Amino acid sequence: MWPSKNKNIDRMEFLLSLRRHGITDAAVLRAMDEVPREMFVSEDTRAQAYQDHALPIDCGQTISQPYVVAYMTELLELQSHHRVLEIGTGSGYQAAVLSRIAAHVVSIERYRTLAEKARKTFDRIGYTNIDVILGDGFEGAPNLAPFDRIIVTAAAEAVPDALTGQLADDGIMVLPLGPRNGPQQIVRLRNTPAGLEREDLIAVRFVPLLPGRAKEL
Numbered sequence: 027m028w029p030s031k032n033k034n035i036d037r038m039e040f041l042l043s044l045r046r047h048g049i050t051d052a053a054v055l056r057a058m059d060e061v062p063r064e065m066f067v068s069e070d071t072r073a074q075a076y077q078d079h080a081l082p083i084d085c086g087q088t089i090s091q092p093y094v095v096a097y098m099t100e101l102l103e104l105q106s107h108h109r110v111l112e113i114g115t116g117s118g119y120q121a122a123v124l125s126r127i128a129a130h131v132v133s134i135e136r137y138r139t140l141a142e143k144a145r146k147t148f149d150r151i152g153y154t155n156i157d158v159i160l161g162d163g164f165e166g167a168p169n170l171a172p173f174d175r176i177i178v179t180a181a182a183e184a185v186p187d188a189l190t191g192q193l194a195d196d197g198i199m200v201l202p203l204g205p206r207n208g209p210q211q212i213v214r215l216r217n218t219p220a221g222l223e224r225e226d227l228i229a230v231r232f233v234p235l236l237p238g239r240a241k242e243l
């Protein structure tokens with residue numbers, strides 16, 4: 027990989043860059059510092075693991091840009107007793123970051139290859155509080171609901187009703203909303219006694235949330 031000195035400098039620069047972009051939550055910065063992103067990217071992009079951009083992973087998907095991972099995690103206002111549902115396991119990186127702050131993470135992925143690879147990565151690092159489910163994230167995990175927090179890491183055109191139905195009272199859901207090739211933005215929903223409160227936040231670019239389990243792979 028790299029000479030170890032460069033690696034440390036890369037990781038210091040990585041954290042500084044998150045701070046510079048406005049990430050201030052200490053628990054989020056600590057989790058971003060702790061999770062080895064190089065274990066979640068493919069062999070040939072490993073040298074870029076600590077640069078602030080998205081990278082390709084298997085099945086034509088992407089591991090999100092670190093800033094966006096940190097930003098969405100911060101928006102969740104996670105507490106250590108929370109149970110979190112993630113839709114779109116991908117490489118498992120976002121789930122790993124969540125798992126360093128919350129009590130338990132359930133993550134759903136529609137590609138078998140990605141679900142299995144992420145499970146192996148968690149085993150290798152020793153993260154034991156993440157369950158990966160192979161399935162359709164549009165349905166959520168009704169048998170495990172309600173969840174204190176829900177995060178979707180693929181873009182939906184509209185908020186999936188099944189997911190808001192699995193949000194605990196006072197729960198928070200964060201997701202990218204928007205068309206496949208058009209403008210998308212991060213949206214935060216809060217489940218209040220008066221109903222769902224919505225905030226529209228930064229512009230982003232995510233792969234689409236697709237219905238059903240993937241047929242191949």
Ligand code: SAH
Pocket residue numbers: 087088089090113114115116117118119120121134135136137140161162163164179180233234235236237238
């Ligand atoms: N959170 C990931 C980024 C994932 S990219 C990471 O940290 O690496 C989005 C992922 O959502 C892809 O792996 C894609 O296969 C998955 N996905 C898309 N639609 C889905 C659905 N309906 N159910 C479950 N996963 C879905």
